[in-house]
Amino acid sequence: MSKADVLLGLQWGDEGKGKIVDVLTPNYDIIARFQGGPNAGHTLEFNGIKHVLHTIPSGIFHPTAINIVGNGVVIDPVIFKKEIDALLKLGVDVKSKLIISKRAHLILPTHRLIDAASEASKGKNKIGSTLKGIGPTYMDKTGRNGLRIGDIETNEFREKYDALVEKHKQLLSYHNYEYNLAELEPAWFEAIESLKNLQFVESEHYLNNAMLAGKKVLCEGAQGSLLDIDFGSYPFVTSSNTICAGACNGLGIPPNKIGNVIGIFKAYCTRVGSGPFPTELENETGERMRQEGREFGSTTGRPRRTGWLDIPALKYAVMVNGVTELMMMKADVLSIFDEIEICTHYEHNGEKIDYLPYNIDPAYLKPITIKVKGWNVDLTAIDSKDKLPAALMEYVKFIEKAVSTPISIVSVGPDRKQTIRMN
Ligand code: GDP
Ligand code: IMO
Ligand code: MG
Numbered sequence: 001m002s003k004a005d006v007l008l009g010l011q012w013g014d015e016g017k018g019k020i021v022d023v024l025t026p027n028y029d030i031i032a033r034f035q036g037g038p039n040a041g042h043t044l045e046f047n048g049i050k051h052v053l054h055t056i057p058s059g060i061f062h063p064t065a066i067n068i069v070g071n072g073v074v075i076d077p078v079i080f081k082k083e084i085d086a087l088l089k090l091g092v093d094v095k096s097k098l099i100i101s102k103r104a105h106l107i108l109p110t111h112r113l114i115d116a117a118s119e120a121s122k123g124k125n126k127i128g129s130t131l132k133g134i135g136p137t138y139m140d141k142t143g144r145n146g147l148r149i150g151d152i153e154t155n156e157f158r159e160k161y162d163a164l165v166e167k168h169k170q171l172l173s174y175h176n177y178e179y180n181l182a183e184l185e186p187a188w189f190e191a192i193e194s195l196k197n198l199q200f201v202e203s204e205h206y207l208n209n210a211m212l213a214g215k216k217v218l219c220e221g222a223q224g225s226l227l228d229i230d231f232g233s234y235p236f237v238t239s240s241n242t243i244c245a246g247a248c249n250g251l252g253i254p255p256n257k258i259g260n261v262i263g264i265f266k267a268y269c270t271r272v273g274s275g276p277f278p279t280e281l282e283n284e285t286g287e288r289m290r291q292e293g294r295e296f297g298s299t300t301g302r303p304r305r306t307g308w309l310d311i312p313a314l315k316y317a318v319m320v321n322g323v324t325e326l327m328m329m330k331a332d333v334l335s336i337f338d339e340i341e342i343c344t345h346y347e348h349n350g351e352k353i354d355y356l357p358y359n360i361d362p363a364y365l366k367p368i369t370i371k372v373k374g375w376n377v378d379l380t381a382i383d384s385k386d387k388l389p390a391a392l393m394e395y396v397k398f399i400e401k402a403v404s405t406p407i408s409i410v411s412v413g414p415d416r417k418q419t420i421r422m423n
Contacts, residue, residue, distance in 0.1 A: 001212050003259030004032075006247045008221030010317035012271035014297070014304065015264040016329035016411060018042025021058035021220050023409075023419050024262075029215040030066045031059030032207060034250030035240040036222030037074035037107060037137070039130040041298025046416040049090070052298050056083050057220050060092060068203050070219075071103030072240065072250020074137040075149065076112075077191035084194075100195075101203035101251075102150030108161070109184035110168035111136040117177035127236055128273025130299050138239035140164065149200055152192055204252025211257060219247040225317035226271075233360055236275025244321040263323035263405070265314060267331045267395070270304040272297050276360045278367045279307035279343045293333040308341040308369060311402045316356035318403050327409040328399070331392060332379040332418075341369040342398065372398070379412040385422055396422070 007024070009015040022044045025031060038054040044061065045051075053060065055075055057067040069075065087094050111133030118135070119126045129135060140146040147164055151157050165181070172179060211217060221242055226232050228242040240246060244261050247253060268289060271277045281289065286306045289295070295304035317323070334340055345354050345368040352368065359365065375391040382388060388410065396407050410420045 001257070002214050002216055003257050004207070004211060004217035004219055004247070004251075004253050005260040005262060006219040006221065006244050006258060006321075007262040007264065008242065008244060008247075008321060009224030010226075010263045010265040010314055010321070010323070010326075011224045011269055012226045012277070013222075013224040014041075014270055014272065015224060015266050017221060017264050018044050018053060018058040019329070019411065019414060019416070020262070020264055020327055020409065020419075021218065022046070022061060023416055024218060025059040025062040025065050027216065028059065028065060028218040030068060030207070030210055030217045031057040031220055032068040032070050032203070032217060032251050033057045033073050033220045033222065034070045034247045035072040035242060036238065037134055038076050038079040038132045039134045039238060039299060040222035042222070043298050043414065044416075045414040050414075051086075051090075054083055054299065055080050056087070056098060059218070059220075060087060060094070060097060065097065067098050068201075068207065068251075069098070069100045069104055070203055070251040071101040072246060073101070074105045074107050074134060074141075075100070076107040076132060077195055078187050079132070081191040081194050095197060099199045099201045099203070099206070100149050102148065102200045103203070104149045105137055105141045105146045106148065106151075107133040107137045108147065108164065108168070109181060109188050110165050110172070111140070113177065113179045113181075114168060114171055114175075117172055117175035120177070121175055126274060128275070130273075132299075135239045149195075152195065153200065207251055207253060211253075217253075219251060219253070221246065225321060226313060228320075231316075231320050233275045236273065260324045261322050263318060263321060263326050264329060265317075265326065266309075266329050267334050268293075268309050269307045269313075270295050271307075272300070272302050272304045276362060276365075277305055277307055278313070278346065278360055278362075278365055279310045279369070280305050281307045285337075288336060289333065292336050293330055308343055308367075309399070310343045310367065311399070312343065312346060312354055312356045314399070315354075315403050318405055323405055326399070326403070326405050326407045327411065328396065328407050329411040331395075331410050332412045335375060335377060335379055337374045338376060339371050340374050340395070341371055343367040343369045344402070380418060382412055382420065383417075385410075385420055388420065
């Protein structure tokens, strides 16, 4: 029996997970998304094509890999249909390569409305949600009111939908939120019809049987560890477990069948939406980083906040995920700086600490950084480890030592090809 590897983000999302899943897919038979939904935007670039996926796993462009949307994922049929249509246009054989768990929950139009109403009511304390209905859908899941993919095939589907919408209407009237549901419903039901063209499976059986037969599985995470509902910077988080354990919950893979845990991080940090960000650079340096890294959201287009690499936060993410191997993204972006800072510790309640504590609010925690020499070399055409500049190799070694985990890939550009294997 083979074990499933897990690939996930170690920061606040957008680390470059989509690119790496695409790069690694030739080594796997199955790519399985385990949580999140259309709040995610995973970008793939190859052969001059740039493509953003939201719900569909990033292995979809490879000729043979099966892509599974797991039970832990929440699906907006309208967005899902758009994703499928875009892939069909590119000639991707979606029907034979994409399957969905019957246990995955559906995002209703009213979930999106509740998301918007809830954010509006929070005012300046808003989470900065992508407003895709993620939080309300997971609330209905844990509240045991949710509608699932498997329900689509039952006679009671419409009845269940109506009952849930009734509940939502009450919530919306509590929020005094104005909306026009009749405008949203036709596209939703049309998308539900087109979903029926895909195979709905019991993905826990599918995956465990595949692993028994020796098939290789890569579980694809969305968001990042610092957005995890339990371990992220709560309440400024998403509503699912983004960490490695989420792959067990979100796919039905037992913990003792998890193999390598691949942690993806940027050579610096970004965050989109509200919430504490210890190393944030709200200055010209941060702006240069944003422009050079094209740090604008793949899903919402919002500018991403930028800052230096945060080692205590990275160590925390490596710890809660049991990361066995790291991949460092966007090294090329730091080429513009003569000097690079790395946060190695925090000042917390007057004390110097080297770990991520419970409260990372700026009032309680300040980053302590060191300065290292930049490499000032265009990395984007480099194709092997031995051509990497010495200062970058130092940066890599420093991180490996600080978090006691090897870096196996350094990414030097968005394209599939701009990927350097370190071993
Ligand atoms: P994901 O959500 O983790 O899949 O990441 P996103 O796709 O949201 O954001 C990562 C962005 O960085 C995308 O625009 C990628 O095309 C781009 N990207 C990925 N790796 C690299 C890299 O090594 N260098 C540069 N410059 N861009 C990269
Ligand atoms: P990928 O998979 C970056 C952020 C939002 C907001 C918070 C809650 O592309 O890395 P939600 O819509 O889940 O209620 O938003 O989480 N967020 C992400 N940030 N990358 C993502 O996904 C994100 N998904 C959600 O900006 O701060
Ligand atoms: Mg993204």
